Amino acid sequence: MDLPAPWGAGRASATRLAPELLAAAAATGWNLDKHLVAKLTENPDGVRNYPAVLAKRIADLPKRKPQQAAGAPIPPACDSCLAFHPASAQNPNLRRRDGQPCPDCHPDQIKESA
Structure with a gap:
């Protein structure tokens, strides 16, 4: 799954976050698709440390709404x-x-x- 700039993670961050992302997506009903990318990268205003924010968003990934999963x-x-x-x-x-x-x-x- 590719994230748009400046959200793209380096190799070390991607290696660390990938298992967490897979587990969070599976637990909350998200597919690894454009809808998840949009959710993880929404509201970028004020973000300075993209890898840290991405890690926090993955950890707090909400359940996918039914209309998103339909x-x-x-x-x-x-x-x-x-x-x-x-x-x-x-x-x-x-x-x-x-x-x-x-x-x-x-x-x-x-x-x-x-």
């Missing part, structure tokens, strides 16, 4: 994702391959290829 039903998880993480059947955030959304069953990847 849409088509999620496609079924592929065998690979189900074997790695059985909860991926209900949570598309867990559908990952090599650190990226699974090209076979992650809803964002399927939409992009359609």
